[in-house]
Amino acid sequence: MLKGKRGLVVGVANADSIAFGCAAKLRAFGADIALTYLNDKARSHVEPLARQIDATLILPLDVTQPGQIKAVFESIREAWGSIDFVIHSIxxxxxxxxxxxxMDCSQTxxxxxxxxxxxxFLEMAHHAEPLMNPGGALITMSYxxxxxxxxxxxxxxxxxxxxxxxxxxxxKELGDSGVRxxxxxxxxLRTRAASGIAHFDELIDMAVARAxxxxxxxIAEVGRSVAFLVGGGASGMTGDVIYVDAGLHHMA
Structure with a gap:
């Protein structure tokens, strides 16, 4: 379904990451994948996963460091020349x-x-725009x-x-370019990032009870949904929030 498409997946920390669920499914459907890792400590966890899905590129990316997002897209331009999707999961x-x-949070x-x-995500869109093929997709993760x-x-x-x-x-801004x-x-989901939320087990229990x-x-279900959005089946869609939550968001 995605053979011939190439894209970047940002946010893989370990095998339980939503980003890895997306990368694995996109690769399974035929796409070529570039992965990023946060730092040298994270690299040791990401590289085996990159080999597992035969990722074409693995690149360093700390979005808090000036110039690193630009450097990732420059590496992609040199390797591929163009790109079909970006998955932002950080x-x-x-x-x-x-x-x-x-009301008590610090400004910093x-x-x-x-x-x-x-x-x-906005900065990635800026650097991806000149590389994006018509029909391409930028996807981020919300809640x-x-x-x-x-x-x-x-x-x-x-x-x-x-x-x-x-x-x-x-x-709206990318519509004329055919980018969704x-x-x-x-x-x-029980990911490392989600574990930082206080009383996360209560949130899990609530979701199971109410869905x-x-x-x-x-993460595989999220990955399949992302693959649909990247593929031609979603060509008539853009600007949407796509819920993959077993129907939880419908419940009052």
Whole structure:
């Protein structure tokens, strides 16, 4: 389904990462994959996964470091010349700011959360634009807490809301180029990043109790949804938030 397409997946930390679920499914459907790793410590975890899916490129990327996003896309331009998709699956907030009330968060913590979780997607779109083939897709990861108040999600709620709004504006700006933009909103998953949310087990229990099918989704299901959005089947869609949460977002 995706043979001949090439794309970047950002955010793989380990085999349980949503980003790895996406990369594995995109590769299984035939796409060539470039992966990134945060730092030397993370590289030892990411490289075996890159070999597992036969990733073409593995590149360093810390979005808080000036010039690193640009360098990743320059490496992709040199290796491939063009690109068909970017999967952005990174988010961060300092623990003290995340665990407190949003009215008490520090300016530094708020700006850092916005930079890593939202602005980095805009910056990737900026550098990807000249490389994107018509029909390409930019996809980021959101969460139900962008739209509704979720206990203990706190600072990340407004940050993800900004991210979802950015998706809509990017979809408008890139529409004439034939590039589509989406946010995928999985239900709660037991990833390393999610474990930073206070009382995360309670969030998991709530999701299982309230979802129509009384279960969690897994990273493979998220990956298959992303593969659909990247492929031609979603050619008539852009600017949408796609929920992959076993129906949880429908429940009052």
């Amino acid at each position: 988010a961060f907030a300092p623990k003290d700011d995340l665990h407190g009330r949003i 913590g708020f700006l850092q959360a916005m930079q890593v979780s939202c602005h980095s 139900y807490g962008a739209d509704k108040v979720v206990n203990n999600y706190n600072l990340m709620g407004p940050v993800k809301a900004a991210l979802e709004s950015s998706v809509r504006y990017l979809a 933009v989406f946010a995928v909103s999985p239900g709660p 129509p099918s009384h279960r969690l989704v897994d």
